[in-house]
Amino acid sequence: MGKSIVPSGSGGDDHIESVDLKQALEERYLAYALSTIMHRALPDVRDGLKPVHRRIMHSMRLLRLNPDQGFAKCARIVGEVMGKFHPHGDQSIYDALVRLAQSFSMRYPLVDGQGNFGNIDGDSAAAMRYTEARMTDIATELLAGITEDAVDFRPTYNEEDEEPVVLPGAFPNLLANGSSGIAVGMATSIPPHNVAELCKAALHLIDHPDAEVEDLITSVPHEDPDENMVRGPDFPTGGVIVDSHASILEAYKTGRGSFRVRSKWAVEDQGRGTYHIVVTEIPYGVQKSRLIEKIAELLIARRLPLLEDIRDESAEDVRVVLVPKSRTVDPEILMESLFKLTELEARFPLNMNVLSRGKVPGVLSLKQVLREWLDHRKEVLVRRSNHRLNEIVRRLEILGGFLIAYLNLDEVIQIIREEDEPKPVMMARWDLTDLQAESILNMRLRSLRKLEEFEIRKEFDVLSEEKAQIEALLASEQKQWKTIRWEVDKLRDRFSSTTELGRRRTQFADAPEHDLEDIQQAMIEREPITVVVSEKGWLRALKGHLADYSTLSFKEGDSLMLAFHAQTTDKILFLTTGGKFFTIGADRLPGGRGHGEPIRIMVDMENDQAIVTAFVHDPSRKLLLASYAGNGFVIPEADVIANTRKGRQVVNVKAPDEAKFCVPVVGDHVAVVGENRKLLVFPLSEVPEMGRGKGVRLQRYKDGGICDIKTFALEEGLTWQDSAERTFTRNKEELVEWMAARASAGRMVPKGFPRTGKFG
Structure with a gap:
């Protein structure tokens, strides 16, 4: 019969236990x-x-x-x-x-x-x-x-x-x-820290137990480095911390934060105005080989237009050589672009989550961490002192027995020789403890010399004095802290700034303030492109500046909406019918092969909205924005930049109204034409400058809406083009009958104005 797989017992399921x-x-x-x-x-x-x-x-x-x-x-x-x-x-x-x-x-x-x-x-x-x-x-x-x-x-x-x-x-x-x-x-x-600085802070905490975190941190470095308290992390690989004192202080107060660590670099002159940049220290925890691989990959991908080459010349020390594209390249800008894209700059997080008293996990501040370490040192001191005291008491007890034996040496020898059980006899005779009697019986004959007695008395006195000192130490908390202070001071001297191991390695500096635009430009290879936008919102960027757009192909049912020349370093702005502006870097536009990609893949644009216009960003310009219903306002172009995919809402419009025009502001007057073919000219000064809103009424309509809008200089006159591309100009005197206050209805367009109702 085969073995049963059911546990021994009556039923097969008796031992099954239900568990929630x-x-x-x-x-x-x-x-x-x-x-x-x-x-x-x-x-x-x-x-x-x-x-x-x-x-x-x-x-x-x-x-x-x-x-x-x-x-x-x-x-x-x-x-x-x-x-x-x-x-x-x-x-x-x-x-x-x-x-x-x-x-x-x-x-x-x-x-x-x-x-x-x-x-x-x-x-x-x-x-x-x-x-x-x-x-x-x-x-x-x-x-x-x-x-x-x-x-x-x-x-x-x-x-x-x-x-x-x-x-x-x-x-x-x-x-x-x-x-x-x-x-x-x-x-x-x-992160790691400098021991000399930690010891100095600990000494301050011993002297001033109520000190706050601010008191344990040095904001302005002392002339003598050994007088500095905690300044910040001190990484084994060096580097430069570029955080403000306020953020460092906040991190140590809360036990949470982070530190920005940059590589240490210097410019090496190569003669004839050329130079190399040499990196000698990299951020803590960064693998040098991976760092160099990443920079090389960016070079191949042409993301670092200012950099020509990178070489690793490290032996025992770190030495990474960066060769700039030309002698005119600003080393600061080159390094800023590298700090942005690579691990030459890294963030080291601070989260002082530790086991307090070995049991409770918690995030501690700098003061709490030092306090717990000092309290542990005090506990260790007391325990070691008690241990030593017990040893001394035991030894003194033995020595006391030895001295009694020396004083009664003949009698001791006689008891040992004559008694079967000498130990209890000796204990009774001289009132000895068990330990003392055992020690006397274990004594060697050679230690019965006269000199040995002298040594024992000397040891007895020395130990008695040490016992008194330890008892005094254990009785006084002040003396205990004094001893710990002496220990910490000794440790600080061992790791002072004059020693190789104690010297501070990580330095502090303020991050240089550079124009973000310059750094952004430094990360993109500057090349001419032609931006193409289709009616259905498909984008692409063709290499070079095209002169003829008729050869462009589109998906079935789609056609050219607009195309313009730009550089890969430009920002392209898009305005949608919902009054939102989106910003896309020209270098991020899909290439010219195929039909490109829909704008909705690149930004979060609502499905019921369409592109009104697109153009190259020029921060020095102002824009005149107008909605279909005839409301509008002026806005500086720098204020419409959107930094996220969500875009920036600038024109407030409610359906069925929608954003319709965005024209650069030139001159001092506005000409606006409605779908009713009425033209109105009024001073630009009547249109307010706003950051966002609905705007003011530009022209009044009974039905329909705006057809076209233009800004111009009155002295030069208003121009338009007809379908045959002939240019017409009306001067200041000829425009008098169309000039009126903003929000007027206007008058019918002059003779010869295009049938399309557009200025051309």
């Missing part, structure tokens, strides 16, 4: 979320480490990989971490270890690596069997006092061993090295 799916999912997802937040993605505010990094540090200490010892294979370290403390993939542990050793990732590396640990180009490290590692001095600072009951330990995942809950952290690692991680429903992103 919603509740089960909530519970399990919450458990997963908490696990990710607590044990993977968020760093602890006290030592700035995530569990995997803490376990690597702890394992390296157990393997005795101190800075003054030899290196060990990384595979050995990873094996130790994985086997004892961190039951996850070896590759993820090795990746974390590698990052701790990279000088371009960590501002203050915690691991001293030997071998290939990757590079700024994004190449990965060699396999763990080839690389070796040991701790740096900074790692030993983080671990200082771990054997002296400075922190709590907890059982490891298999409960065979113990691991520290947090490291003693005599180094402000969270802010010094930064951290980033994505948990469930929350993320963290903290």
Whole structure:
């Protein structure tokens, strides 16, 4: 008989348990979320480490990989971490270890690596069997006092061993090295900072516990760099931060914000008026090889008309050479266009979401982070002092027993020789403790010399004095803070601006103010084009300036509406019947092959609207806008630019009225013709200048609407063309009978005026 697949018991479905799916999912997802937040993605505010990094540090200490010892294979370290403390993939542990050793990732590396640990180009490290590692001095600072009951330990995942809950952290690692991680429903992103500045701010916070974030930040740099408090991030790769002091302060106050980091560059003179631009520092976290590839792609796509070539001449240091198109190119404008299009400028987010007291995730301000670190240091100091005190008390107890033994040496020897159980006899004879009696019995014969007694008395006095000092320290909070202050001051001196590791790398500057137009132009190759707009709203741009439009082909049922010459650097403005203006860069128009694309693909234009006109933007002009019903106003052309796909509503019209005309303002008078063939001429000064609206009535009609409108200089007279393209001009005197106030009905057009009712 085959094995039954039903569990043992009576019925087959007796052991099936019903579970509410919603509740089960909530519970399990919450458990997963908490696990990710607590044990993977968020760093602890006290030592700035995530569990995997803490376990690597702890394992390296157990393997005795101190800075003054030899290196060990990384595979050995990873094996130790994985086997004892961190039951996850070896590759993820090795990746974390590698990052701790990279000088371009960590501002203050915690691991001293030997071998290939990757590079700024994004190449990965060699396999763990080839690389070796040991701790740096900074790692030993983080671990200082771990054997002296400075922190709590907890059982490891298999409960065979113990691991520290947090490291003693005599180094402000969270802010010094930064951290980033994505948990469930929350993320963290903290940039690296300068330790000397952090220490100075911490000292200020010890002296002035009520200090605000403003007091911990230096706005104007001090002559002595070591006197600066926190100025902003200090990235291992350098760069230049171009944010205002106000935005930096706001970020540190709220714990949220971002920093704009630009590459550091300089102009190198090549003689004969030519130059190269050399980039020596790139933003933190940017892979150099990807950056250069992106710039090369933009070059090939002709998006960088001011740049001729890019070369990577980096060795140990970063050296990227940019060759301009010609000597006349402004290096500032060239770099601004590169900052806009490439990762030569990057934003580094600040989100100080950390585990406060190792338990509660929350976004902290700069002051709160420093406060929690200092409080942790105080707790570590008290715990280490208590541990040392217990050791001293135990040792003094032993020494006290030794001194009694020396005073009664003959009797002690006699008891040991004659008694079967000497220990209880000695304890009763001299009122000794168990520890003292045991220590006397364990004494070696060689230590019975007279000199040894002298040494014991000396040690007893020294320890008694140390005990009194520790007890005084534990009794006074003021003394505790004084000790922490001394420790932080010592750390600041170790990483002062005179040291290679302590020198500030990231600089601060104001972003140069350039005309956005100039930068926009610098990103587009300037070429002549002909813009073609069809009746049904299809757009295209043909290369070159065409003279003959009769050869243009269109979709069936479509025809030419208008065509005009432009440059690829121009902005093209479109006015729709709904009174909206849209702006499209000439470089973004579809090419001349085929019939182009409908305008509705490029902008959010309503289906019931059509294009009234299109033209090249000239910010120096003014426009006269008119609706079919005969209302209108003047607007500066610079005010109709739309920066989004949604366009800009300028003429307010309600159906059945619609925007009908948009003509550039020239001269000082307006001539308007209605569909009733009545002409009215009035001064332009009677039309108001507005930013948006319905406008004022230009001409009054009983029925119908406007047919054409024109602005002109009265001194030069009003001109029009007939169907045979003959030009007619009426001078000032001849126009007198048509001149009247705005909003009049006008008079019938003069003899010879085109039948179309248009000025031509």
